[in-house]
Amino acid sequence: MNKITTNLTIQELVPLIHQWAKERGIFDKSTPFDQLLKTHEEVGxxxxxxxxxxxxxxxxxxxDVMVTLINYCYMVEENVNHIIKHALTTTxxxxxxxxxxxxxxxxxLADLLRYECKQGFKLSHxxxxxxxxxxxxxxxxxxxxxxxxxxxxxNIAYNEIKNRKGKIINRKFIKDEK
Structure with a gap:
């Protein structure tokens, strides 16, 4: 694991994570459902x-869960900074x-996956x-x-991924082996 070189705020990290995902084609070559599948893996x-x-x-x-949720929120046009701020104000x-x-x-997360899948599910709630x-x-x-x-x-997650290279295969980011 990389040592943290900079301690950034969440508000500073979110646009860096967005930029990282854009540079790797995650937003162009995957879907919100794909991001939730990655979130599912990380929650496991x-x-x-x-x-x-x-x-x-x-x-x-x-x-890692946060990185995938930040990407998901970007893709579905939810303001992740507002969500995080709201979460931080709760007990x-x-x-x-x-x-x-x-x-x-x-x-x-399973409910969100069903919602994004939209194949015969009626989850208006x-x-x-x-x-x-x-x-x-x-x-x-x-x-x-x-x-x-x-x-x-x-910060730990961002420092781990910030220099990571890879490619999108079947709508999933696959990191290059070192």
Whole structure:
């Protein structure tokens, strides 16, 4: 894992993540559904890290989930900075264990996946804004329970990906092997 060289704010990181995704063709060659599939993969890693009580892996997974949610929000034209600000003003859940919060996030993510799939599903009650808000609130709670912050986790993730090269294959970013 790369050491954090700069501690940027979330508001500074969001446009850097957007630029990173644009430069790699993620916005042009994938869909919101593809971004949610990647989020699903990253939430799975978060569940495993929480279950194993592996703080570095939890921080990495929280940051990776945030990167994919930032990309998803960009693609569906939701203001992710507003969602994050809203999430930060709510009371975190410090009573539930981190693994439970991660599993709840996966359940909400499943609703978003069905919403974006739109193949025979009628989910008018699903909102990209409110579902993303719920997931980010859970990420904040997990971070707090692990004595870290959303901002620290996002910095870890950005520092890990910022120089990463790769290509889009089947609408998925595949990183180049070193």
């Amino acid at each position: 890693e978060l569940i495993k890290a929480c279950y194993n009580n592996d703080k570095p892996a939890i921080q990495d997974a929280i940051g 975190p859940d410090t009573k539930s264990p981190p693994v439970r919060l991660a599993i709840f996030s996966e359940m909400v 699903i909102s990209p804004y409110s579902n993303t808000l719920y997931i980010i609130k859970n990420l904040i709670s997990i971070a707090l329970l692990e004595s870290t912050t959303l901002e620290e986790c996002l």
